[in-house]
Amino acid sequence: MTAALAHYLDVATRFQAAPEQASAPQWLKRLRADALSHFERQGLPTTRDEAWKYSRLGSIAEGTFLPRTEAPRDTAHLSAVVERLGLPGPRLVFVDGRLAPELSSVAGLPRGLTLKPLRDAVREDGELLESLLGQRALAKEHAFTALNAALLEEGALLRLAPGALSEVPVQLVFLTRGDAPVLSSPRILVVAEESSEATLVETYASAGPAGSAATFTNAVTEVTLGDNASLHHYKVQVEADAALHLGALHARQGRDSRFASHAFAFGGAMARNEVHAAFAGEGGDATLNGLYVGQGAQHLDNRTALDHAVPRCTSRELYKGVLDGQSRGTFHGLIRVRQDAQRTDSRQQNRNLLLSESAQADAKPQLEIFADDVKCAHGAAVGRLDAQALFYLRSRGVPQAEAERLLTYAFAREVVEAVPAGPVRANIEALLALKLPGAAQREVTA
Amino acid sequence: MALLTVRNLHARVAGKDILKGIDLEVAPGEVHAIMGPNGSGKSTLASVLAGRDGYEVTQGEVLFDGKPLLELSPEARAAAGVFLAFQYPVEIPGVGNIHFLRTALNAQRRSKGLEELDAMDFLQLAKEKSKLVQLDAAFMNRSVNEGFSGGEKKRNEIFQMAVLEPLLAILDETDSGLDIDALRTVAGGVNALRSPERGMVLITHYQRLLDYIVPDKVHVMSAGRIVRSGGRELALELEQKGYGWLGLDGAKASAAEARR
Numbered sequence A: 001m002t003a004a005l006a007h008y009l010d011v012a013t014r015f016q017a018a019p020e021q022a023s024a025p026q027w028l029k030r031l032r033a034d035a036l037s038h039f040e041r042q043g044l045p046t047t048r049d050e051a052w053k054y055s056r057l058g059s060i061a062e063g064t065f066l067p068r069t070e071a072p073r074d075t076a077h078l079s080a081v082v083e084r085l086g087l088p089g090p091r092l093v094f095v096d097g098r099l100a101p102e103l104s105s106v107a108g109l110p111r112g113l114t115l116k117p118l119r120d121a122v123r124e125d126g127e128l129l130e131s132l133l134g135q136r137a138l139a140k141e142h143a144f145t146a147l148n149a150a151l152l153e154e155g156a157l158l159r160l161a162p163g164a165l166s167e168v169p170v171q172l173v174f175l176t177r178g179d180a181p182v183l184s185s186p187r188i189l190v191v192a193e194e195s196s197e198a199t200l201v202e203t204y205a206s207a208g209p210a211g212s213a214a215t216f217t218n219a220v221t222e223v224t225l226g227d228n229a230s231l232h233h234y235k236v237q238v239e240a241d242a243a244l245h246l247g248a249l250h251a252r253q254g255r256d257s258r259f260a261s262h263a264f265a266f267g268g269a270m271a272r273n274e275v276h277a278a279f280a281g282e283g284g285d286a287t288l289n290g291l292y293v294g295q296g297a298q299h300l301d302n303r304t305a306l307d308h309a310v311p312r313c314t315s316r317e318l319y320k321g322v323l324d325g326q327s328r329g330t331f332h333g334l335i336r337v338r339q340d341a342q343r344t345d346s347r348q349q350n351r352n353l354l355l356s357e358s359a360q361a362d363a364k365p366q367l368e369i370f371a372d373d374v375k376c377a378h379g380a381a382v383g384r385l386d387a388q389a390l391f392y393l394r395s396r397g398v399p400q401a402e403a404e405r406l407l408t409y410a411f412a413r414e415v416v417e418a419v420p421a422g423p424v425r426a427n428i429e430a431l432l433a434l435k436l437p438g439a440a441q442r443e444v445t446a
Numbered sequence B: 001m002a003l004l005t006v007r008n009l010h011a012r013v014a015g016k017d018i019l020k021g022i023d024l025e026v027a028p029g030e031v032h033a034i035m036g037p038n039g040s041g042k043s044t045l046a047s048v049l050a051g052r053d054g055y056e057v058t059q060g061e062v063l064f065d066g067k068p069l070l071e072l073s074p075e076a077r078a079a080a081g082v083f084l085a086f087q088y089p090v091e092i093p094g095v096g097n098i099h100f101l102r103t104a105l106n107a108q109r110r111s112k113g114l115e116e117l118d119a120m121d122f123l124q125l126a127k128e129k130s131k132l133v134q135l136d137a138a139f140m141n142r143s144v145n146e147g148f149s150g151g152e153k154k155r156n157e158i159f160q161m162a163v164l165e166p167l168l169a170i171l172d173e174t175d176s177g178l179d180i181d182a183l184r185t186v187a188g189g190v191n192a193l194r195s196p197e198r199g200m201v202l203i204t205h206y207q208r209l210l211d212y213i214v215p216d217k218v219h220v221m222s223a224g225r226i227v228r229s230g231g232r233e234l235a236l237e238l239e240q241k242g243y244g245w246l247g248l249d250g251a252k253a254s255a256a257e258a259r260r
């Protein structure tokens, strides 16, 4: 056993044995204990594991991260950060993996929507949680999902009653302060009942000064969409340079349901984002989009898995990467079309723009098609800025850095503009503007 | 003082000598036409003047407004007042025509210590200038040249020139591929920009353009050199007799082709 595995086992064992957990419901104790044994059996993945071939675990594998055992204090000064990242509407804010009630507010929650901290849901919605937690994200198949479940305590429940409609986005903000090597393990559960529709934004950011300690976020989101339900899900990850981030979203889609996932990965030394969508009823529609923008030594890893298990479902995937410095981006997209899934219509595209000689992009589409009456297309491309276009812009007086920025944005905007116009898109545009190469330069010259 | 002075300019591309000693002097207010068979180096000269990558100047010098030009970056040349209308304008999907042009103009203004134009003022200016070449407002909101027809691309080049108001405009075959109405429009736009302080270099294959934009001087380029210079009557003579008349080897065919 590696020292790191021993460390995480020790962390989880102590968490589960802590006196304040004695009063936890039996089903939760069992879920955590089972997850711990799944984690122990699987161990930490290495690059020898196919699914982790391109992921550099970095200091996750050194095992120094610890969960916060106390509620966060002195969070008032973080409200400015929350305002900058925040959207108008109800939100829950977590600091170093723990709920920060004074930064959170569920005021203005539309009728038919329930948003509550997972701790409250454990008390108040035990039956629902027991029946759904761990059903989409399987601890027995994913080591880090098992670790998340073994430490399951914080997070949120978003529940949409049948027919409930929300125009306002619901936001979950996860901040890390970087004053200690903190491990956060949020679990988010979304239950959208028949014909409901809502927008959920998960934002992951750092609140500490530059040069703060590395933090490790290991987030799991489970989504259950009822028949004809619709969820617009946004993940905006803008953590600090030193942050390590693993996120896995698993959605199960009922008949005629619509699921749109937009994943923006701008931050972190190593960030891996997984999105899994499984069709459980005919007529479902899934859109999986992503934009990853790396510089320095960032390593941004994206994985998608679509399970076309039933006929007549549609999926569209567009992932784009912008990679500068020595950064590395990967995209691995699995599309499985099972034997029964006739009339599947699936399209996947991954495109990468390399801005430096040493940046690197790897694309790995993986199609497993067992039905015969299907439409499946995929494409992957890696390119550089067009020298002709660059000269054209410069010959009109646009300075090189600004010309590169214009062309880079031109490449990335397709993913941004797939977000319907409104506060969510404006928020993403602003964060992207700060992230694109040359952002600082333009401010100086302006 | 001359606006542009080119002295004994030699340049090579991909290890091949293309320009083999160009001398050219353009005074403020003058319009020069450069003609010559395909492959004689006209676009290469334009590219070297605008600062395109990949061209190695092996001899000679270029002064713009009395200062060495070749050491400047393309954007610095633009800010100094050099404008090249491309023979083949580039399509740039995702970059809005109007946003790009405002960025360009404001960058030039910044480098001159002038205040930047805000979006409203710029739009006003752009609207005015677009009338000059009858470029529909719809084009301004599209991506740079994307899906534009050949003629629309050329009009967009002149529109940009009108907004940027350069001191020296080099128009590389802006007339090629234009039907007669479009040619008149473009020529009208160019003429409107003629002024005592502005110099122009028109690269063209067709005397027809010079009926609309009357040049002060005409040069004939061949195999990387200017082999003949004269007044506008030189262009007329070329039109009648072809390049063969100048004793240019192997140039007859391309001249004939050019006249078609």
Ligand SMILES: Nc1ncnc2c1ncn2[C@@H]1O[C@H](COP(=O)(O)OP(=O)(O)OP(=O)(O)O)[C@@H](O)[C@H]1O
Binding pocket: B013, B014, B016, B018, B036, B037, B038, B039, B040, B041, B042, B043, B044, B045, B087
């Ligand atoms: N990048 C390059 N690599 C190799 N040869 C080149 C390159 N660019 C230009 N040339 C060559 O240089 C010569 C001059 O080309 P140039 O485009 O300047 O001619 P031109 O006079 O503009 O011709 P046209 O009338 O057809 O536009 C040609 O023989 C061309 O093939």
Ligand SMILES: [Mg+2]
Binding pocket: B042, B043, B044, B087, B172
């Ligand atoms: Mg040419």
